[in-house]
Amino acid sequence: MIEFASTFIVSAIQILLMLLATPLVCGIIRKTKARLQNRRGATIFQPYLDLSKLMRKEVIIPSTSSWIFRITPYVVLASMLLIALLVPTIFAPVPFHWMGDIITIIYLFAAARFFLALGGLDAGSAFGGLGSSREMSIASIVEPAMMLAVFTTAVTAGSTDLSIIVNRLSTTQASIIHPSHVLAFAGLFIVTIAETGRLPVDNPGTHLELTMIHEAMILEYSGRYLAFLELASQMKLLIFLSLLANMFAPVGMAIDTAPLSLIVGVAAFILKVAILAIVVALVETANAKLRLFRVPELLMVAFVLSLLALILYSIIGS
Amino acid sequence: MGYSLALPGFYFALLIGGFSFGAVVSLFFVRSNNANELTSQFVIRLGKNLGFGFSTLASLGGCALSLSVLLAGSPYQLEFGRTLPFGPLSINIDQLAAFFLAVISFLGIAVSIYSFGYTNEFVGRRNIAVFVFLYNVFLLSMALVVMAGNAILFLIVWEVMSVTTYFLIIYEHEDSSSRKAGILYIVMTHIGTALLLVMFITLAGFAHSFSFEAFRHVRTQIPPSVNTWIFLCALVGFGMKAGIVPLHIWLPEAHPAAPSNVSALMSGVMIKMGIYGMVRVFFDFLAPGPEWWGILVLFIAVASAVLGVLYALMEHDLKRLLAFHSIENIGIILMGIGAALLFSSFGSKTLAAVALLAGLYHVLNHAMFKGLLFLGAGSVVHATHTRNIDELGGLAKKLPWTMFFFLIGSAAISALPPLNGFISEWLTFQALLLGFDIPDLAVRLAVPVTVALLALTGALAAACFVKAFGVTFLGLPRSAHAEKAHESSFSMLFAMGILALACVAFGIAPGIMISLISRVTSSFFGESGSALSVLNVGTLTIPRGAGSGVSPLMLLSLLAGLIIAPIVVGFVLAGKIRTRTAMIWAGGLEKVEPRMQYTAAGFSKPIRMIFSNIFRATHEIEISEEMSAFYKPQIRYELKTESIFQKYLYAPVRQTTIAAAKIVRRIQTGHIQSYLAYIFITLILLLLFAR
Structure with a gap:
């Protein structure tokens, strides 16, 4: 019973932490980008204000749509929250780690994407279909690279369970300098850019029909539904940054529940994610949006990096 | 443990009797000349419903029979026809046969129920009695293929299966594309059968008998070169039926041509007969072979999976699209089987067992969701009379239940958790990853490539089903057909409901099926085959290494909780959601077109x-x-889009065949004298050389 309660409490903390930190990461990226572009930019807390405003607005539902349109925001957000329960952030193992491994996480992302794309098609507008089509096409070439990158760490740890991977690697300490991990990290970083719709793959700040992908799918959403979808997409970014931070550099990760190690864990997590967020902002500032059919070339780079990582592991071993 | 309720003999009789009676009974209820239109329609309906009633009953018997064999652990055997020239024929339902019988029978139940409603539109327009006859014979022949314990019986029922399918494909024979598809199918399937004949004769040469039991006894005595020959014959012969790339070209023609209930059976179970044959020969008749067998099967698997899904993406014909997905899924199944072959060639029985289990689980799951999708497509075609999805759209409002079931099928085939497709793909990934336990460079290079392409396949399948589902059911109707669509009858929806439920159940409670399938794998790889542990029905764990697991039941309940929680929280925080329905922006026009x-x-x-x-x-x-x-x-x-196989493989073969035929035709002079001369020369040659 106590075990059950502690599982519940720890999971609730984890999910609340992710929910609270999510808009902040987005705020940090926007602020950094603004400063890099010589603008002052809005405060890093602006995403919170945006979301709370959206929550209070009226929802407009297209008369052409079916119940798929209405259920999509909930399914997408729930999938992200479920993934947030499975990804180690400040401590490993997370209480629900036995529930799903890294393959499950990748396919939960796919489930969210599946519904998001259906939501885009449901209103019957031209833009929705355009967004869905592009999203699904890019996702299909991202997936192999992502699978190989995460499998590189999985074979090192001898498990696909994310908490076990993180635990193993934090105890051996040698992980980050292993050449195959460096390659896999680079591969997964490109995957992160593509999966979370950042520049140069997709521009999160535009509504120009020639370039939009994610924004086109959610074009017909408004009010609370839009808030959920925005929150979900920001959370996806945080999840990917946590994966990058903790799978390859589990430094400072709490492996017990002593208060001190938890404090160190929180500090290390915030630091690592903040650094990665700033790197993302730098990449976004330094690169222009790629033409849609140039994106596969970039993703091919990620794929080759990840494949090399796994092959290198096979050759030189751990 | 007492299995006193298990009466395999009774279930066997029910299975055989049900299908045979179902086949014959409808033939008596044909249109009589002196009855009026209404009575004769009533009589025809009665006959067909009796036929499908018997096939449902027989399928239930098949399910019971297979479960009783799987649970009891001892095969059900029967021998008859001792006076026949090639020795007695035998029925031998072992674990593997029982598993495949379960797949056939379970889908048989659903499709038979569906057929009650679906075939109503044929009444008065087509010869429904013949259809019911063929339908029952088709199911019976598939059941006998897996139950056959001897090569002669196997080949006979294999042929019966192929021929009945041919007649079912050309059932709508006034359509020239159906006839063409039928010819292509019958030619290709016979090339496959020829190779199987060669394979069985080779095996019988060593075993001095046609019984499978004898083949098993000599498995270690066959020299490696002959082993390879048998392997290749089986791979091509059974691969033809399974629709592997590049032998797949009949499949996307034949499956859509048949009525949808038959398409569901063809895609759901008939192509699996090829998989059954491969598993039977590779793991039962042959000793573990060299490494390249596994690599070759993995290569074919990857090619089938990726090309199948890519061609599916280009299709706008709903049933052809599903047919291409069958090729893809055969590829995924073969990944498991190829990995099992590869691991067993290194003597790793545990790893091989996990890989084979993944493949067999996907056999079951694919039967469920592909059956469901074909039945759904049948309902759509039934309602709109078009298979072109660019003429559909907006069916969500006209066919709400069909849409819901089709959505479940689409999610399952796209391997979305926690449905059944996800579980078997998860197992396939895990099985492939286990390959890193084998210290061999070729394996360690083959595994990452297969993993990457399986991931690609999964993502492309999701893209394809967003297209298929989204364009068919969402948005606005694109034609008058779609606007006038109506929901299907109760029996059709009920059948789809059964399969949708199975997709969910085999997803969230994989433990039940996996404990049954691991009885099959342990019949090949011994008790070490239980490398997979299943806790509390729900959680699936691979205990090797540091252990990795998944709990779909838990995922589903948490997902449901997380869907409901925001609704509740939003309600508490901000009250009832303020919504308004409005037309979307139409780019400046009056309304959305x-x-x-x-x-x-x-x-x-x-x-x-x-x-x-x-x-x-x-x-x-x-x-x-x-x-x-x-x-x-x-x-x-x-x-x-151009098929590279048509252009570079089949076209040259066809041209060469025709050119060869033209040359051979020269000896056919049409004069009886020259034919007599041929006979005379042959006779002399035989007397000289064949003493």
Whole structure:
């Protein structure tokens, strides 16, 4: 019973932490980008204000749509929250780690994407279909690279369970300098850019029909539904940054529940994610949006990096 | 443990008797000349319903029979016809046969129930009695294929299966494309059968008997070169039926041509007979072979999976699209089987067992979701009389239940957790990853490539089903057909409901099925085959290494909780959601036109561009009747993708065959004298050399 309660409490903390930190990461990226572009930019807390405003607005539902349109925001957000329960952030193992491994996480992302794309098609507008089509096409070439990158760490740890991977690697300490991990990290970083719709793959700040992908799918959403979808997409970014931070550099990760190690864990997590967020902002500032059919070339780079990582592991071993 | 309720003999009789009676009974209820229209229709309906009633009953018997064998652990055997020239024929239902029988029977139940409603539209228009006869014989022959314990019986029922399918494909024979599909199918399937004949004769040469039992006894005595010969014969012969690339070209023609309930059976179980044959020969008749067998099967698997899904993406014909997905899924199944072959060649029985289990679990799951999807497609075609998804759209409101079931099927085939497709793909990934335990470079190179391409396949399948489901059911109707659509009858919905439920159940409670399938794998790999532990029905764990697991039941409950929680929280925080229904922005026009929506061709265009080397698409845009520079009344757009196999493999083969036939034709002079001369020369040659 106590075990059950502690599982519940720890999971609730984890999910609340992710929910609270999510808009902040987005705020940090926007602020950094603004400063890099010589603008002052809005405060890093602006995403919170945006979301709370959206929550209070009226929802407009297209008369052409079916119940798929209405259920999509909930399914997408729930999938992200479920993934947030499975990804180690400040401590490993997370209480629900036995529930799903890294393959499950990748396919939960796919489930969210599946519904998001259906939501885009449901209103019957031209833009929705355009967004869905592009999203699904890019996702299909991202997936192999992502699978190989995460499998590189999985074979090192001898498990696909994310908490076990993180635990193993934090105890051996040698992980980050292993050449195959460096390659896999680079591969997964490109995957992160593509999966979370950042520049140069997709521009999160535009509504120009020639370039939009994610924004086109959610074009017909408004009010609370839009808030959920925005929150979900920001959370996806945080999840990917946590994966990058903790799978390859589990430094400072709490492996017990002593208060001190938890404090160190929180500090290390915030630091690592903040650094990665700033790197993302730098990449976004330094690169222009790629033409849609140039994106596969970039993703091919990620794929080759990840494949090399796994092959290198096979050759030189751990 | 007492299995006193298990009466395999009774279930066996029910199975055979049910199908045989079902086949014959409807033939008595045909139109009589002196009855009026109404009575004769009533009589025909009664006959067909009796036929499907018996097939449902027989399928139930098949399910019970297979479960009783799987649970009891001892095979059910029967021998008859001791006076026949090639020795007695035998029935031998072992664990593997029982598993495949379960798949056939379970889908048989659902499809038979569906057929009650579905075939109503044939009444008065077609010879329904013949259809019911063929349908029952088809199911019976598939059941006998897996139950056969001897090569002669196997080949006979294999042929019966092929021929009945041929007649079912050409059931709508006034359509020339159906007839063409039928010819292609019957030619290709017979090439496969010829190879199987060669294989069985080779095996019988060593065993001095045609019984499978004897084949098993000599498995270690066959020299390696002959082993390889048997392996290749089985791979091509059974692969033809399974529809592996490049032997797949009959499949996308034949499956859509048949009525939808038959398509469901063909895609769901008939192509699995090829998989059954491969598993039977590779793991039962042959000793573990060299490494390249596994690599070759993995290569074919990857090619089938990726090309199957890529070609599916280019299809706008709903049933052809599903047929291409069958090729893809056969690829995924073969990944498990190829990995099992590879691991067993290194003597790793535990790893091989996990890989084979993944493959067999996907056999079951694919039967469920592909059966469901074909039945759903049948309902759509039934309601709209078109298979072109670019003429559909907006069916969500007209066919709400069909849409819901089709959504479950689409999610399952796209391997979305926690449905059944996800579980078997998860197992396949895990099985492949286990390959890293084997210290061999070839294995360690083959595994990452297979993993990457399986991931690609999964993602492309999801893209394809967003297209298929989205364009068919969502948005606005694109034609009058779609606008006038109506929901299907209760029996059709009920059958789809059974399969949808199975997709969910086999997803969230994999433990039940896996404990049954691991009885099959342990019959090949011994008790070490239980490398997979299943806790509390729900959680699936691979205990090797540091352990990795998944708990779909838990995922589903948490997902449901997380869907409901925001609704509740939102309600508490902000009260009832304020919503308004409004028309979407129509780009400045008065209202949204269905033509503004993305089409299926448009949806898959990015993928066509990315993989342009494979598709070699050519398109033609024709703008006719140009009245003025500003007004163009008609634009015709035609897009063709080229099949590289048609062009570089089948076309040369066909041309060579025709050229060879022309040369051989010269000896056919038409004069009886020369024919007599041929006979005379042959006789002399035989006397000289064949003493």
